[in-house]
Amino acid sequence: MTESLHARHTAFQTWPITFNALVVEYTNRCNARCSMCYQYASPKGSEVSGRRTLRLGAIKKVIEGASELAPLTKHFLLTGGEPLLSLSRCVALFEHARHHGYPTISVTTNGFWGRDEEQAYTTVRAMRQAGLTHLDLSWDIWHLDYISPVAIDNVIAACHREGIAITLRVLTTQRHRIQEALGLLRYRSLTSVDQIKSGPVAKMGRATKLLPNRDFFSEQSAGDTCHARLQLTVNPKGNVSPCYCGSDQTQGLSFGNIYQDAIVDIYRRMNDSRLLRTLVFYGAGALVPLLREADIALGREDDNICKLCWRVFSDPHRSSALEHNFARRRSDDVKHLLSALGIQTIPIQEVKNETVPIHFRAHDNRTVVRR
Numbered sequence: 001m002t003e004s005l006h007a008r009h010t011a012f013q014t015w016p017i018t019f020n021a022l023v024v025e026y027t028n029r030c031n032a033r034c035s036m037c038y039q040y041a042s043p044k045g046s047e048v049s050g051r052r053t054l055r056l057g058a059i060k061k062v063i064e065g066a067s068e069l070a071p072l073t074k075h076f077l078l079t080g081g082e083p084l085l086s087l088s089r090c091v092a093l094f095e096h097a098r099h100h101g102y103p104t105i106s107v108t109t110n111g112f113w114g115r116d117e118e119q120a121y122t123t124v125r126a127m128r129q130a131g132l133t134h135l136d137l138s139w140d141i142w143h144l145d146y147i148s149p150v151a152i153d154n155v156i157a158a159c160h161r162e163g164i165a166i167t168l169r170v171l172t173t174q175r176h177r178i179q180e181a182l183g184l185l186r187y188r189s190l191t192s193v194d195q196i197k198s199g200p201v202a203k204m205g206r207a208t209k210l211l212p213n214r215d216f217f218s219e220q221s222a223g224d225t226c227h228a229r230l231q232l233t234v235n236p237k238g239n240v241s242p243c244y245c246g247s248d249q250t251q252g253l254s255f256g257n258i259y260q261d262a263i264v265d266i267y268r269r270m271n272d273s274r275l276l277r278t279l280v281f282y283g284a285g286a287l288v289p290l291l292r293e294a295d296i297a298l299g300r301e302d303d304n305i306c307k308l309c310w311r312v313f314s315d316p317h318r319s320s321a322l323e324h325n326f327a328r329r330r331s332d333d334v335k336h337l338l339s340a341l342g343i344q345t346i347p348i349q350e351v352k353n354e355t356v357p358i359h360f361r362a363h364d365n366r367t368v369v370r371r
């Protein structure tokens with residue numbers, strides 16, 4: 001076994017799944033309808049899954065529950081859609097997160113509320129007083145159809161004055177490079193932000209319909225792993241997934257719903273899932289041969305791990321083939337273990353109690369019953 005494979009195996013066997021943040025996608029409504037939006041967000045909600053907004057009480061419960069989770073870095077990130085369509089609710093959630101001990105509280109926004117300079121200051125001040133520490137500002141050429149560069153300049157100026165750290169997030173394609181988006185902003189704005197982060201538009205969601213194929217950057221990094229960059233993410237339906245890089249838009253990587261289960265129980269389910277552990281410690285590429293066992297070929301595409309992951313888990317047929325594969329492996333493992341212990345399983349004769357007894361036959365023909 002090579003050193004790197006050995007390290008991955010050790011991580012798979014022993015490490016807890018850790019998360020860099022609790023991310024809550026409060027709503028899939030947005031004032032904009034950007035061509036590259038992976039969530040299909042629009043003023044009427046998601047154009048694919050309909051309009052959804054989480055209940056405030058349910059989010060507060062998640063914030064409380066997640067504050068007890070040791071494998072979670074105490075960073076609360078509120079995002080959407082556009083969460084600042086309701087400032088008062090954002091403020092209530094920031095206050096709640098601060099009260100429950102989250103030292104880092106951030107929001108992702110398109111900055112539409114910065115149209116008026118005074119309103120930008122009032123909004124930032126209200127959020128800072130509620131506990132906000134960081135603001136992620138989405139800005140690129142596709143936002144320009146809905147948001148004016150002046151609004152972005154005003155938001156940056158207000159955050160700078162109020163001491164809120166700003167990350168400017170810029171998406172790019174072959175045709176639309178970072179210089180184009182940054183060139184629309186005031187020079188003073190660019191020198192006031194704390195970070196500028198740029199990444200390629202993901203070939204997911206609305207981008208697959210509205211952007212030409214040749215515009216996407218080609219990436220072949222499906223062998224990478226993602227365990228160091230996960231976020232415990234609640235999507236607008238209440239489904240919980242391991243990140244908001246695409247898995248949040250799939251049913252196949254949902255491990256429970258906050259309206260039915262406590263967040264701590266959903267975390268345990270994730271940590272115990274061999275499928276998820278394989279995905280995050282060995283990488284999405286490790287799933288390809290398992291799908292091949294079920295005669296599912298993914299075809300050749302220039303995928304990075306998240307795109308590959310999304311292609312697998314947004315397809316119910318592929319997801320369920322993987323679930324069956326892992327269920328069979330689990331059952332085979334149990335059989336091997338019992339066989340190594342010299343125990344053969346026999347059919348259960350009768351079940352009298354509520355707790356289902358498990359009957360084993362040992363080497364010496366004694367029947368062992370475990371509850």
Ligand code: SF4
Nearest residue numbers: 030032034037081110
């Ligand atoms: S502003 Fe963000 S959430 Fe809204 S449509 Fe654009 S990319 Fe999607």
Ligand code: SF4
Nearest residue numbers: 226243247305306309
């Ligand atoms: S590979 Fe999947 S689970 Fe991992 S970060 Fe990407 S989308 Fe999320």
